[in-house]
Amino acid sequence: MTVSHYSVRLNAAIQAKRTPALVGLDPRLDWLPPDVMAHARELHSDPAAVAAAAFEEFCVRLIDVVAPLVPAVKPQAAFFEELGPDGCLALARVMRYARNSGLIVICDGKRGDIGTTAEAYARAYLAGADPQAAPWHADALTVNPYLGRDTLEPFVKVATERGAGIYVLVKTSNPGSASFQDRQADGQSIYRHVAQVVEELSEQTAVDGFGCVGAVVGATYPQELAELRSAMPHVPLLVPGYGSQGGAAADVGAAFTATGLGALVNNSRGINFAYRSAPYAEQFGAKQWEAAAEAATRRMIADLAEHTSAGVL
């Protein structure tokens, strides 16, 4: 059986939507719009069930807003897991809904373990080209490399078989990412050692220039982003930190090839909760939270098109 390669599907989606904007799905109970909470309270009384129903409705409505505009979404597993098993069920439903809406779905779980345990995570999340191939329906999963190269290989194996992808943490967007990632060892930083492994694994799986092994590199470190784009030519990037974390479009320009491919730029809070912040709070308010999310998404798309090579898409 031939399965469609992850990067081929991803690049087709980026070209079809003419943007590399990625919308994070980060439901946070305290910030959900009142109408979403009211609907959930009509259906349930148990607090975890209320929260899970609210997360699901919020994400489904957000997917309806962004599916015509962007190629991919990235649900953050932690917020769903915080609700317990009810939240996990909501996460699975949200990922299925996103797939059925024609979106590439990147589950942000930052998983990692050894041997057959790593393979269990891979089989759980990496549905790939066939949405039914894994219970969590994801096209791709974020993966933590600390345990070592042999613990990435089971993910690559399953990803290759299924037309799925992984994004390995290389240089993360947080202020403290220097603690271990920036340590200099044998002439280069640890994140460069990780990058070298990621490039090797991705080159081995490349079709049309890109492999199925991606890398997470924060927009908050523009110099490292440029360095890593060049060190990992076969690697699709996932760039968090745009917007709320302080990264600007000019900072992410180096992530792209001349044809506007090679990276997805993520925005979570800035889109999910646009209605709570300037300039959208004044213009829209809580009742029009979807219009605020749409305006924030369109603004990000225009910002990337203006300041990066994504403009040629």
Add this chain to the structure above:
Amino acid sequence: MTVSHYSVRLNAAIQAKRTPALVGLDPRLDWLPPDVMAHARELHSDPAAVAAAAFEEFCVRLIDVVAPLVPAVKPQAAFFEELGPDGCLALARVMRYARNSGLIVICDGKRGDIGTTAEAYARAYLAGADPQAAPWHADALTVNPYLGRDTLEPFVKVATERGAGIYVLVKTSNPGSASFQDRQADGQSIYRHVAQVVEELSEQTAVDGFGCVGAVVGATYPQELAELRSAMPHVPLLVPGYGSQGGAAADVGAAFTATGLGALVNNSRGINFAYRSAPYAEQFGAKQWEAAAEAATRRMIADLAEHTSAGVL
């Protein structure tokens, strides 16, 4: 409100059971005993529901076997997640059952993320002294340090508040753990840099000598285990790799203080599926899988008592 400190509760449990043996709960569908599968098939027809019911029965019966013998169990999240939302519900039920059976429960999820996302994982898993404080009911969670020190701190904050613990991956048991962990940077290995942060965080939270920030150090690296025990005097260790992965009791001796405290030694497959391997397969067979698990647990306890300072407990 005063909450009981994680290490105080853990050490009391180790002294009450007079062993540092930790039983991993690693249900694997292909290896489950026939009677467990038959019961699950009587109750359900959907494959994920059958598997989840089988995982739950298997783990509950295993907990009944080991609860009188050992202080703690360590469910592996990956195997449950592989079943999708049904598996997550089974995991929550298994952890609650283990807590109600008087066991310390260490959820092996190897989570890690930045800022408020890390805090969401912490709040999800770290119930600590009050089993109802988090939907996953765990006393402790394994955590991946790659993202940096600032991403460990939210876990430490929640753990301190709730009387819970975390175990940070320092030197893992897999053959490829050298890839990044053993790189020499600024005069010492990356795992030593991680160990230094873990020791600092644990010293700040220490009561009676041990803090709530533990470390995972593989039994398969006895020299590094000795080095790390000495580098992290306030840190409770979780030592995987005994048994199926090749570690022997003599290899883990260095993990303990003179009073037999300071470490838990994990065995998963060797106990869970003792009935499938020599010498238990011949003696017990599949129908007596619980007797095989009990014999394997007692053998491990005796082995640790004979070859390490755990004998003085």
